[in-house]
Amino acid sequence: MTTATLDTCIRDCLDCLRECEICASTCLGGEHTSMMAECIRLCQDCADLCTLCARFMLRGSSLCKEVCVACAKACELCAQECDKHASHDDRCKRCAEACRLCAKSLHQVAQAA
Template sequence: MKSEKTNNLEHVLIKCIAACETCASMCLQEDDVKMMVRCIMLDRDCADICTITARFVARNSAHAKHVMKECIEICKACAEECGKHHHDHCQHCAEICRECAEACTQWMNS
């Protein structure tokens, strides 16, 4: 049976995947898409690493902590980039990415 901490982490990872996918899609609809390229790329990277991390955590992989380190790094980078843009979807994504990085850090330290 999974711990409450693991269940919460999985929930946050899924929220982060959704926020990043939404942000990337919304960024592609902005007037100046070229200005959003780095944001879109990090959104996609973040969604992918959160997906892999959630899968490793769910199956209690011995490699989960290795993947988790990369997940934290990419979530922080995505939060920083999204935080630079005034769009609501970017600000929301930045908030969720920070939450995800924090949840991953707490899980690693437990």
């Protein structure tokens, strides 16, 4: 696996982490918090896994592949949920886009590991 592939994936994980945290915070601050509960939960799960995944890649962990696969799944689930709200919430739209990009990078790293 190339250093460029890892660097791109780490950057995508950190970008996704940021967008997920912003999305969750925005959803928590809205007037329809109960309706957004699943979106909030998935954003938080995705953000946590993106943090963990970036750290595992940075240290060259032997568990990197497994963590990348789990993180990609979280990204895909989060993107699907955020897509449901993207038409009326720009934060959800941005989060879904970041999650899809991150999942793509994670799959590349997992395949190369």
